[in-house]
Amino acid sequence: MYQINTLALDDPKRSAWDAFVDQHQDGTFFHLCGWQLVLQQSMGHPTYYLYATEHDEIVGVLPLAWVKSKLFGNALVSTPFCVYGGAVGAPEVRRALEQKAVEIGRELGVDHVELRYRDPQDNDWLTRSQHATFGCELAEDDAAILAGIKKNQRALIRKALQTEMSWHLDSDNQDFYAIYSESLRNLGTPVFSKQLIDALQQVFPTQTEILTIRNGHEAVSSVFNFYYKNQVLPYYGGGKPSARELKSNDLMYYQLMCHAKKDKNCTFYDFGRSKLDSGAYSYKKHWGMQHQLLHYQFKLINATELSNLSPNNPKYQLFIKMWQKLPLAVSRWLGPKLAHYLG
Structure with missing residues (x-):
């Protein structure tokens, strides 16, 4: 026994x-x-x-x-x-x-x-x-990675590559947390405490990394990533309201794939889970990646x-709409008190 x-x-x-x-x-x-x-x-x-x-x-x-x-x-x-x-x-x-x-x-x-x-x-x-996880093998180089992405999504990335936006690796999580907490507020979702990100960086210093897209000097998209077993997992990510027009989120995930392959020797990109039929689920399908229930x-x-704690539950719709209207400072103060129990 x-x-x-x-x-x-x-x-x-x-x-x-x-x-x-x-x-x-x-x-x-x-x-x-x-x-x-x-x-x-x-x-x-x-x-x-x-x-x-x-x-x-x-x-x-x-x-x-x-x-x-x-x-x-x-x-x-x-x-x-x-x-x-x-x-x-x-x-x-x-x-x-x-x-x-x-x-x-x-x-x-x-x-x-x-x-x-x-x-x-x-x-x-x-x-x-109720969730599926998405992922793909990482091709040999930047061009091959781009070629493996579905046509419509590839066009958005190419458009973003023609701009002067740049990507950076940040050790400080201030820009990331500011962007991510604003992004969640706009979705109507409470954000967890910054202490969680601090703790993850302290406990897993070699297995965590922040990649940020900047438009000039302004950070517009940022993602917090995990590395394990030659895989990269973009886990917490978001963008400012301007990210949709700039296509900076699309650029961010593509640059992460290239960086993970070239600089981290990763062979697999784990795009993480999304609830079935959600906006995030549809977005990841546009990349053409395989998904697993x-x-x-x-x-x-x-x-x-x-x-049923799903945001799709009708009884939470009023809460979501109210949360989206909160001042950012209030959502960052109140959010962790709720997200603490929404693991």
């Missing part, structure tokens, strides 16, 4: 945890144990990072965090603020870790346990597939049905 353990922040097994994630084909950047520190210190969420051992060797991991709110529910999630999660290991190890997660969920009195798997699982959990799984504990 496997022994199930809980990882502590000073646990000597932390390096073995990451080594296991590095070596396993299902291990993602979001399974790395550094996220435990990020979630606890920047967001204040209790964590339950489970690992299974056999003969004192790690054979499976399951990162979990407890997100509890009177407004948005009470859940044990793998993993909040991350697009991928769930247990990693052989099928029988995953089932053992899932069972332990259910036991912890019952002890905590959560509404449900949520595991954000990429692929279907052979278990009795409820599966909800995600299989998020749930085990109801105290809830009798799953809640």
Whole structure:
């Protein structure tokens, strides 16, 4: 039988945890144990990072965090603020870790346990597939990367390349956070605290990077990226209102693809998840990338049905319209107090 353990922040097994994630084909950047520190210190969420051992060797991991709110529910999630999660290991190890997660969920009195798997699982959990993830292999050079993008999207990029806009790598996150928080306000979505970005840069200094497009001296588009296993994942991105006319977002993602291939030796571009039939989903389809349906799984504990926190839920439409009208300073102050629970 496997022994199930809980990882502590000073646990000597932390390096073995990451080594296991590095070596396993299902291990993602979001399974790395550094996220435990990020979630606890920047967001204040209790964590339950489970690992299974056999003969004192790690054979499976399951990162979990407890997100509890009177407004948005009470859940044990793998993993909040991350697009991928769930247990990693052989099928029988995953089932053992899932069972332990259910036991912890019952002890905590959560509404449900949520595991954000990429692929279907052979278990009795409820599966909800409302998101798809997009991606593509990175071609050999800038010209080949551009040629691989769908015709209409390629035309927008070419138009942007003819301007004097330039791209830059920023170590300071001030411009990024200003652009991203304004972009989310305009979408009617609360932004998380800047502390989350600070923590990610501190915990993953070599695996995070900010790429910014400037029109003259003005930063107009910016994206916060993760690098892992020869893949680049543009995770948090946005543009100023002028970005649509300038096509600076299109230029930003293209320049990121070229930079990741040429300077980071990346072979795959992970364009991240989008909700089916959303604006972001349509935008990514225009790039011509392959997409994969995600299989998020749930085990109801105290809830009798799953809640619907989607922005497409009609009951949130008034909130979204009101949020879009907030002054930026107010949205940046109030947003983190809500986004803290919208992982």
